[in-house]
Amino acid sequence: MAKGLFATYHPAVCMLFFLTAICFTFCTQHPVYVALTCIMAGAYLVYLRGVRPFLRSLGMFIPMVLFVGILNSLFNSAGATSLWKWGPFSVTVEGMCYGLAVGGMLAAILLWFSCYNEVMTEDKFTYLFGRKLPTISLMVSMISRWIPRMVSRGHSVYDSQEALIGGYDQTKSGKMKRGLRMATVLTGLGMEDSVQTADSMCARGYGATSRTSYARFKWHTRERIVLGLLIVLLVVNVVLLVTGTGSFKFYPRVSAIVPLWGYLTYALMLGLPFLVELERFKR
Amino acid sequence: MSSAVVNERPKMGKFGRFMRAIEPAVLVALPIVMLICAWLHVPNAALITSACAIVALVPFFASFEAERRRARDIMPIIVMTALTVAGRLIFAPVPAIKPVTALIIITGLCFGRDEGFITGALAMLVSNIFFGQGPWTPWQMFTMGLIGYLAGVLGSHGLLKHRWSIGLFGFLMVFLYGFILDTWTIVGFVSNANAASVFTTYAAGFANNLAGAIGTVVFLIPIAISWPRMFNRIKSKYQIGPAA
Known part of the structure; x- marks a missing residue:
């Protein structure tokens, strides 16, 4: 605040x-x-x-x-x-x-x-624009949630990759290859995760009616x-x-x-x- | 509106279809409006051009809202935007080199022009929450959206199939981005612009753009073929996108 x-x-x-x-x-x-x-x-x-x-x-x-x-x-x-x-x-x-x-x-x-x-x-x-742009404002807040989620998922992907195949190739190209693999795994994982989120949203009635919002602000x-x-x-x-x-x-x-x-x-x-x-x- | 819950997308209304139809015209019109402002020496050009950029974003967001998408159809945009913002944050200490353009191009290529635009625009809006909103935000949103849109258009015409054509496209797009933003700086904040001041502004941005363009190619080349394949698999597996 x-x-x-x-x-x-x-x-x-x-x-x-x-x-x-x-x-x-x-x-x-x-x-x-x-x-x-x-x-x-x-x-x-x-x-x-x-x-x-x-x-x-x-x-x-x-x-x-x-x-x-x-x-x-x-x-x-x-x-x-x-x-x-x-x-x-x-x-x-x-x-x-x-x-x-x-x-x-x-x-x-x-x-x-x-x-x-x-x-x-x-x-x-x-609060101001949620009614006019329900999808976009929902997406903006979901994105803000997904950024730290991506970062923490990135850490766990990194850890498991290290445990499985890491530590062998410490050259620059080896590191880049692992970085690329990590980004790919992270993106694919994120996409599949997101479908679960979407299904969960659907199950709770997303899109069933127009968006409601809890108003903290009064005149x-x-x-x-x-x-x-x-x-x-x-x-x-x-x-x-x-x-x-x-x-x-x-x-x-x-x-x-x-x-x-x-x-x-x-x-x-x-x-x-x-x-x-x-x-x-x-x- | 139970149709939003089941597996097909409801049809867009007249308003949404109109907004969708004028999108290409708006993309062309905004840079022209900016040049007209420069040509006529319009006073307060910075404010006017920023307001125009906000207006130019309206058809894209309005038609997107009018689609009333299913939850899973907005998910690729959320994931790719979050990834882009995270990328911009991770690479913040490195000057100029960012994975932003590369990821937006891949999004436009794999998920279509509208997804490309919305992802590009939202990526700039959300990442500026961290980097600072400013009068440049609408123009950054518009330009990054334009890049995603162009990638979608070229991709749907089968022009971006090879690693190298995608890389070349990314290279050019970084320069387009720099060019539009630099031109906006000149139009908005330099009065009585002459050849010397215009040249200085572009020259000051050139090294940055070149580094950014090379960085984008380096990010794009390895993912140019493998990521679209991965996304196509996910799209068909989970039936993301308009029902076939």
Whole structure:
């Protein structure tokens, strides 16, 4: 279970929030917006996972973010203030600012997805989509069960192969041959096992009626309040974005950043996981 | 609906048949939509193309759901997906070389195009639970599904019968996968893409793709003949697949 009150909310609320956050992050390269979404996503991930795991996941993102940032700043001849030029490469101040913004945007998206992974666990996903996609969602949960099963079956196949024929051929080709044989045995065994599972499912009435599901999640007053708040903030931010608060010119020259109230509503929207924590003070 | 329990598959409704019919069109349309986005310099291309990829997955999943399959007909997909994900996890420390493409190709080849697509798509969806979901997930699902689908199509036309033709197909498919994903990176995240930035992106992926392609051939060649034989035996033994 993920940390924090927000993770205990109805999956639909959480899903809408993450969809909103990710879509908005995708939509604007405005430096203030990018900075806000980076900070909010980073703060929430730190809150969910703690500082050290956060830094570890940050280390995984950095190469990709750097690649995209550098790619955008190196090969961009649209800027006016040229720093350096060589053949097709031309570095401009504007290009670098843009690269920074796009890199930050990508980092924020990756951070939001990490938060999503923490909060929207598989059971919530299945709860949301189990009715619409009964077969697929059943398959996803069965696959998750079969992965550890495959691994443990793999160990027993390995052990019995070792006991029967192992230990003779320690060369590389011998090992590869045994690896191949193991994979083949494991796959065949898995297939035959799976038919047993299928028969057992049939015997218990799989496919006899439409799928039912046990719902752990209910709509309480707090869900309605938070959903309402999210929708209001969403509408306000969409209006602000469309009317130009979120637009920003990098070329030919970087435009100036002016403080606007619109940024506050954006911060409020993305800070929703922290806002719901206010509930604790009510008690 | 007792027909789902007994030994024959219920007929698909109109909706399912329609969804099945537009599958090939969707496979062709999505890359074209991506190129159009690039051509017109559509703003927020990353979001739009990811949304398009999700839409493109709909007909495949919808027609699959509409089939209302028997339990044993979904089992090969579950086993092969679990195997693929386990393979991706086991080979995670080794850069680039993964058995994923090889297993998806064998699945498409032995169990048909739709099984190939669903296995490929689900393998990427489930393995990203471990490797991290991201904006790339829909595109990975679509592309891996496409590979399984193509393997199924070529297999049903009898084109993938020999060890070497299957190996060559796997080799090319890894490059197709890299090409589509790299193109998506350019379209989505590089503004004012010019020849130099496009070239750099493809060049950065080339070594990875080459290693992956060679790895796939190494995985495919030994299993290319023996696994389909094994699967065919299991299919006829347990009457998996559409009733003959």
